[in-house]
Amino acid sequence: MYFVLSKTVGKLFLLPNFFFLIGILGLALLITRYSRFGNRLVLGAFGALVICGLLPIGAAMLMPLENRYPVWSLTPEAPTGIVVLGGGIDEYLSEERGETIPDKRFTRIITAAKLARRYSDARVIYTGGSSNLTGNNIREADYAAQAFEDLGISKSRIEIERDARNTAENAVLAKAMASPKQGERWLLVTSAYHMPRSIELFRKVRFVVEPVPTDWQTGAKAFWRLDPLKRLGQLKIASREWIGLAVLWITGNAIFTAPW
Numbered sequence: 001m002y003f004v005l006s007k008t009v010g011k012l013f014l015l016p017n018f019f020f021l022i023g024i025l026g027l028a029l030l031i032t033r034y035s036r037f038g039n040r041l042v043l044g045a046f047g048a049l050v051i052c053g054l055l056p057i058g059a060a061m062l063m064p065l066e067n068r069y070p071v072w073s074l075t076p077e078a079p080t081g082i083v084v085l086g087g088g089i090d091e092y093l094s095e096e097r098g099e100t101i102p103d104k105r106f107t108r109i110i111t112a113a114k115l116a117r118r119y120s121d122a123r124v125i126y127t128g129g130s131s132n133l134t135g136n137n138i139r140e141a142d143y144a145a146q147a148f149e150d151l152g153i154s155k156s157r158i159e160i161e162r163d164a165r166n167t168a169e170n171a172v173l174a175k176a177m178a179s180p181k182q183g184e185r186w187l188l189v190t191s192a193y194h195m196p197r198s199i200e201l202f203r204k205v206r207f208v209v210e211p212v213p214t215d216w217q218t219g220a221k222a223f224w225r226l227d228p229l230k231r232l233g234q235l236k237i238a239s240r241e242w243i244g245l246a247v248l249w250i251t252g253n254a255i256f257t258a259p260w
Contacts, residue, residue: 058234080184084112086128113151191215
């Protein structure tokens with residue numbers, strides 16, 4: 001049920017989507033006796049989109065998420081394994097074109113490949129199924145091993161988990177595959193903005209991981225750079241993460257707890 005709600009109602013509350021929906025509602029009301037109210041909704045939705053496109057509101061919402069965990073430093077001691085969360089491959093284009101097509105979050109795979117080269121004995125687990133609500137057999141994980149091989153990591157090293165539909169399932173299924181034991185060190189690779197929610201979900205299933213954030217979207221020098229479409233994209237990402245954290249809090253889970 002949570003998965004269905006997140007892919008339906010949850011998407012409507014992502015701020016750019018919500019403003020767009022309010023605007024559509026306003027347009028529909030223009031041909032009714034509530035046209036005055038509809039006009040206000042249209043103007044309000046348009047104004048909100050313009051303001052969020054001109055001001056770095058999305059970046060301001062992302063920064064506390066991205067700065068939650070510091071850049072991970074290489075250690076002399078090799079980790080037992082590396083878990084990389086899916087999201088870096090466009091599975092639909094990959095199937096259509098017959099080759100692995102990177103998504104905007106492909107940095108996750110690049111970072112994991114660098115770690116795999118540095119720690120040649122570490123296990124590498126890639127977890128990422130289909131997040132499509134209707135459910136289909138196209139899974140980004142099916143293209144992950146080839147992506148790693150293209151980056152110089154043998155396919156034989158990559159352990160593929162292809163059934164997880166969201167981050168909560170990533171945590172459960174990655175733990176089942178890793179079977180972590182006392183004293184082992186496991187790294188978790190995902191986008192910096194996604195790391196706080198991921199850590200809480202891994203903590204929930206008692207899978208101890210060290211955060212290795214990557215794929216940063218914000219920075220001090222780029223904060224005021226005028227790019228309306230990018231700013232709206234940041235707002236969408238930030239609202240998704242904050243809604244996810246709010247759901248964790250409402251369901252009795254801590255958020256922004258201290259690192260392990």
